[in-house]
Amino acid sequence: MLKDATAIVGIGETPFAKGLEPSECQLASEAIVAALADAGLEPSDVDGMASYTMESTEEVEVAKNIGAGDLHFFGKVGYGGGGGPGVVGLLAMAVATGRCNVGVAWRSRKRGSGQRPWAGAHAQVTPASAWTRPWGLLRPVDEIGLLTRRYMHLYGATRDHLANVALAVRKHANNNPRAIMYERTMTREDYMKARWISEPLCLFDNCLETDGALACVIVRADRARDCPHRPVYIHSASQGLPSQSEVMTNYWNEDPMRGPAWTCAEGLYRSSDIKPEDIKVAQLYDAFTPLVLLSLEGYGFCKRGEGAEFTNDGNISIGGRLPLNTSGGGLSEAYVHGFNLINEGVRQMRGTSCNQVKDADTCLVTAGEGVPTSALLLRN
């Protein structure tokens, strides 16, 4: 069993910015070394590594740079922003089953510096792209915008609900000195006046473009108790790829509103003692604001079609029912394929967040909704 068998004992990250000078390899190495120092472990202790298939820094290079020991496990998880908790879950399985003893997971990305992934004129991200791009459905924001408008039509959601998400996480970022948007406050009027990117989504429905790297360290629970920080146990981990699903353009099944989050949640709670009503804080993948509404439903915090309403009344802010993305998330802290949500989940369980949720003893961390996805339930 995976339940509570492993723990995250170290986290590390570089500064977040646009146009960072060092290479992705250097950023990755710095984040991993910082995470190991946080865990009280040496780089030579590392014998397992895991990352995303989209990660451009390879295990061979990173291991050489940091001075890792002999590796007995290395693996990757696909589907971009769907992968983060899946990477940690994969590594946790390797540690729990004894394939390795000290595992590091990481993501390093200079998204704020280079060309955007969709910008290649003939980029065929998936076979389905052949059926979407020639008509001008080019970018992830266009693909998710289609689902968003349908969702708004079906359930009466409005731009005010999407603004609730953008404003709540921005406020969290305004308390987090590491966040790109630390000093940039936002009002509802700012949101409503922002330029369109793909109607019905505006600029502030979109995540940031960031350079930076993050890492975390996983060991068995018995060993975790010897590390300097309070262990953060991986209580449950899951992935979700629904039957007849697509990557981003999930338009070819009976119910596109019932996305991968639902499938992932089923696996997550099946092996968990923690249920949605027990969860006091969550880090929900927020490349786009509507993904948060869909995730609130998929992970069981409200019923189908009630995700928009859930964001009202301060429910998703500090002091509310379920404070979300307490570091500012992908919308306002940094967009590094969701790895910052993992590290923030760890800080909440340690009690060291900039927006600490009082008495939080469980935290849900999710990956991208709308793509083959993954999630973690952390506890302290």
Next chain:
Amino acid sequence: MSSEMLLPAVGENEAPFWEAAAKGELRIQQCAGCERLRFPPRPMCPRCQSTESTWALMSGGGTIYSFVVPHPPLLPQFNDLAPYNVILVTLDEDPTIRLIGNLVDQVGDKINAVDPSSIELDKPVQVVFEQINDDIHMPRWLRV
């Protein structure tokens, strides 16, 4: 404009669709064993696992499931057209089969010709084909 258009990638899975489109026909891949329609086209039927398929003629009718109106930054040839509409159409024959397209008022219109505020979900549309070059006739959609 047509020389700079983003043309669809046509491989062996996609070719029958575009051959039919060039004749003004909307055809969707259909399992030769259990007759289930499937889209996007691919080698195996998910219901009966047959690898034999035919291409069934559709009526060309559907309803608007959703739409977006993209604004820059886009690829250069789309920046010039923005804001334009992209619609997702559910085919009358099968609610799980939806096609991405553009709503126009007549064949040959640019994809920004329709006022986006006039587009309504669940309204009926009919396919038309715009010739781009010798091989590619792009499906567009007219309101019924």
